[in-house]
Amino acid sequence: MEQEALMKGQGRVNQLGGVFINGRPLPNHIRLKIVELAAQGVRPCVISRQLRVSHGCVSKILQRYQETGSIRPGVIGGSKPRVATPDVEGRIEEYKRENPGVFSWEIRDRLLKVGPLHEGVCERSTVPSVSSISRVLRSSRPSSDQQARSGSDGEEVSVDGEVDGVTRGVGGSAILDVDGMGHEREGKTTTPTKVTIHIFFH
DNA sequence: ATCGTTACGGTTGAA
DNA sequence: GGTTCAACCGTAACG
Secondary structure, X not given: OHHHHHHOOOEEEOOOOOEEEOOOOOOHHHHHHHHHHHHOOOOHHHHHHHHOOOHHHHHHHXXXXXXXXXXXXXXXXXXXXXOOOHHHHHHHHHHHHHOOOOOHHHHHHHHEOOOXXXXXXXXXXXXXXXXXXXXXXXXXXXXXOXXXXXXXXXXXXXXXXXXXOEEOOOOEEEEOOOOOOOEEEOOEEEOOOOOOOOOOOO
């Protein structure tokens, strides 16, 4: 593909008379030469002129070599693995908009194809974990002070065991009402009551 | 004269 | 087969 670019006349000439392809890494033999010359004690400015490569590029390749020991360029392109597809992420945010107080595990149930609602889009094997869902929610609503306040109020956490005397399923969740103000949920405002909860951080 | 840094215009490739 | 988009590219220019 590199050869093709040159064939198609994509090769350009820099100020020093050197040939390069815009947006593409320098070929390996030149990168190697840069490192070899530097190892022989040749100064970067001389390498730049001799190989007709911009000094900024010589600097970058030499610095990367010192840091990583590799001649190679960085990994170009691709995308990071997604925990949830954009479709599913959109659905999660939609549920949250409909009902801001909804628990992540409730969203998870609703996403599931099987179950009472039969409206989900996920198989059991592809449904995001509860913590993934709450992370999606956190990052989809990065309202300026959200990060600074993280953990101080209304943060959703995983809960095992009993909540308010009612045994919840393993992996359930609860809203920590740290400020004692209560929270809107299904039209009602929950008022802080004396509860004992056992929280296990995984 | 040298070299660290970065805006710019560009390409790539997994999702 | 096409689109999205955050990763990386080298050059040119500034300090």
